[in-house]
Amino acid sequence: MATTLITGGTVVSSTGRGPADILVDGERIVALLYPGTTALGANLAETVDTVIDASGKYVVPGGIDAHTHMSMPFGGTTASDDFETGTRAAAWGGTTMIIDFAVQKFGERVQDSLQTWHKMASGQCAVDYSFHQIVGDVNDESLAALRRLPDEGITSYKLFMAYPGVFYSDDAQILRAMQIGANTGLLTMMHAENGPAIDVLVAQLLAEGKTDPYYHGIARAWQLEEEATHRAIMLADLTGAPLYVVHVSAKQAVAQLAAARDRGRNVFGETCPQYLYLSLEDNLGAAGFEGAKWVCSTPLRSRQEEHQDQVWQALRTNDLQMVSTDHCPFCMKGQKDMGIGDFSKIPNGIGTIEHRMDLMYQGVVDGRITLERWVEITSTTPARMFGLYGRKGVLAPGADADIVVYDPNGHTSIGLGKTHHMNMDHSAWEGYEIDGHVDTVLSRGKVVVADGEYRGRKGDGQFVRRDPCQYLI
Numbered sequence: 235m236a237t238t239l240i241t242g243g244t245v246v247s248s249t250g251r252g253p254a255d256i257l258v259d260g261e262r263i264v265a266l267l268y269p270g271t272t273a274l275g276a277n278l279a280e281t282v283d284t285v286i287d288a289s290g291k292y293v294v295p296g297g298i299d300a301h302t303h304m305s306m307p308f309g310g311t312t313a314s315d316d317f318e319t320g321t322r323a324a325a326w327g328g329t330t331m332i333i334d335f336a337v338q339k340f341g342e343r344v345q346d347s348l349q350t351w352h353k354m355a356s357g358q359c360a361v362d363y364s365f366h367q368i369v370g371d372v373n374d375e376s377l378a379a380l381r382r383l384p385d386e387g388i389t390s391y392k393l394f395m396a397y398p399g400v401f402y403s404d405d406a407q408i409l410r411a412m413q414i415g416a417n418t419g420l421l422t423m424m425h426a427e428n429g430p431a432i433d434v435l436v437a438q439l440l441a442e443g444k445t446d447p448y449y450h451g452i453a454r455a456w457q458l459e460e461e462a463t464h465r466a467i468m469l470a471d472l473t474g475a476p477l478y479v480v481h482v483s484a485k486q487a488v489a490q491l492a493a494a495r496d497r498g499r500n501v502f503g504e505t506c507p508q509y510l511y512l513s514l515e516d517n518l519g520a521a522g523f524e525g526a527k528w529v530c531s532t533p534l535r536s537r538q539e540e541h542q543d544q545v546w547q548a549l550r551t552n553d554l555q556m557v558s559t560d561h562c563p564f565c566m567k568g569q570k571d572m573g574i575g576d577f578s579k580i581p582n583g584i585g586t587i588e589h590r591m592d593l594m595y596q597g598v599v600d601g602r603i604t605l606e607r608w609v610e611i612t613s614t615t616p617a618r619m620f621g622l623y624g625r626k627g628v629l630a631p632g633a634d635a636d637i638v639v640y641d642p643n644g645h646t647s648i649g650l651g652k653t654h655h656m657n658m659d660h661s662a663w664e665g666y667e668i669d670g671h672v673d674t675v676l677s678r679g680k681v682v683v684a685d686g687e688y689r690g691r692k693g694d695g696q697f698v699r700r701d702p703c704q705y706l707i
C-alpha cells in the first residue's frame with residue numbers, strides 16, 4: 235500500500251491545534267508524529283512514497299456535508315448536480331464525505347427508493363457517501379421499512395412539515411414515525427415549516443399579483459418556521475425521539491431549539507452558509523428575476539431583523555451544532571426560469587457544496603468562530619451526529635485518511651469560471667472573496683486535489699455504513 239507523510243503543518247482538531255506530521259498507509263492514518271517523536275525513525279520522509287509539505291498550513295479532517303441533494307427531483311425538474319459532478323465539486327472544496335437523501339415519494343416503497351439512490355450513486359462518486367432516508371408517505375408499510383433501515387447502515391430519516399401533497403407529513407404521521415425513532419436509534423430529521431399555512435399565503439400573494447422571487451421569503455414567514463420547530467420539539471419530547479432540525483434560518487426557531495436543549499433534550503439543529511451570509515433584502519429582493527438564484531426553503535431571512543448575527547451566535551454557543559449546505563442546485567435557464575411570473579414555481583435550492591469549508595473558514599478570519607470550532611461544525615460534529623466518528627471527523631490512527639491541507643495565506647475568489655466546479659449556469663456566491671484556500675485534499679489516502687488540479691476519478695468514493703447517532707445525552 236502507498237504511504238504518504240504530511241509534514242510541517244499545524245494539525246487542527248475540534249479541541250486544539252499543534253505541530254504534527256501525519257503518516258498515512260493505504261487508506262488509513264497510521265500515526266501522528268509530534269515534535270520530538272523519533273520512534274518511527276528520523277528518515278521517514280525518505281522511505282515513504284509521497285511527502286506533502288504542509289509548512290505554514292493547517293491540516294484538518296476532511297469536511298462532511300451531511301445535507302445534499304444530488305439529482306433531487308423537485309417541482310417537475312431535477313437538481314443539476316448528479317453524484318459525479320456534485321461530489322467532484324465537494325472534493326474541490328475540501329469536503330470528503332456527503333450524506334445525501336434517498337427519496338420515498340407518495341405511493342412508493344421505502345426500500346425501493348433506497349435501492350434507486352444506491353444505483354444512482356454507485357460508481358459515480360468522487361468522495362465517500364451515505365444516505366438519509368426521506369419518508370414522504372408515512373403508513374404501516376413504510377414504518378415497518380423504517381425499523382429495518384439500521385440493518386442497511388442507514389441511521390437517520392427525514393420528515394417534512396412542509397410541501398403538502400409532495401413530502402408532507404401531518405402530526406399523526408410524525409408522531410407514529412417518531413415513536414419508531416425513539417426505540418430504534420434512528421435520528422429523526424425534520425424540515426420544520428408549517429406547509430399548509432405557507433400554501434395559503436402563497437396563493438394570496440399570487441392573487442395580489444405579487445409574483446417576484448422576493449415573495450417566496452414573505453410567504454415562508456419566520457412565524458411558520460418557529461411554530462413548526464416548536465411542534466416538532468414537543469412531539470419529540472412526548473415520544474422520546476431524538477430530533478435534528480435541518481436548515482434552521484430564523485432566530486426564533488433557534489430560540490426554540492436552545493430552550494429545548496436547556497431542558498436537557500436531545501434536540502439538535504444545523505444551519506447553512508446561506509443563512510449566515512445572505513438575506514431577504516440583498517438576495518431574494520434582487521432586481522427583476524435575479525432573486526430566483528436564492529430561492530430555497532427555509533428562505534433567506536431579513537437582515538433588518540438580524541437573523542444572520544443570531545445564527546452565527548448560536549453556532550458559537552452550540553445552540554446550533556453544525557453547518558451543512560442543503561446543496562440542491564438548479565440552473566437559471568430551463569429550471570429556475572420556470573418560475574418567471576410565479577415565484578411558487580421556482581425550484582427550491584442553492585448550490586454551495588464547493589464553498590462550505592471556505593465560507594465557514596471566513597468566519598474564523600472575521601472573528602466569529604475559532605479555528606477549532608470551524609473543524610467541529612464542518613467535520614467532527616457531522617461525524618458524531620450521523621454515526622461516523624472515529625472513522626471520519628478526526629485525524630487519529632485508524633481513521634480514514636480524509637485530510638485537507640488548508641492554506642490560511644491563500645485566497646479564494648468565488649464565482650463562475652473561477653473556482654466553481656458545480657454543474658450550474660451561475661453561482662449563488664459570485665463575488666465572495668475568502669481569505670483562505672483549499673490546498674490539498676486526500677480522500678481515503680488518495681490525493682484527489684493538489685496544485686489546482688483534480689486528480690481523482692468517479693468511483694473513488696464508496697458507500698459508508700453508519701452507526702447510530704453518537705451525539706446523544
Ligand SMILES: [Zn+2]
Binds near residue numbers: 560
Ligand atoms: Zn434539503
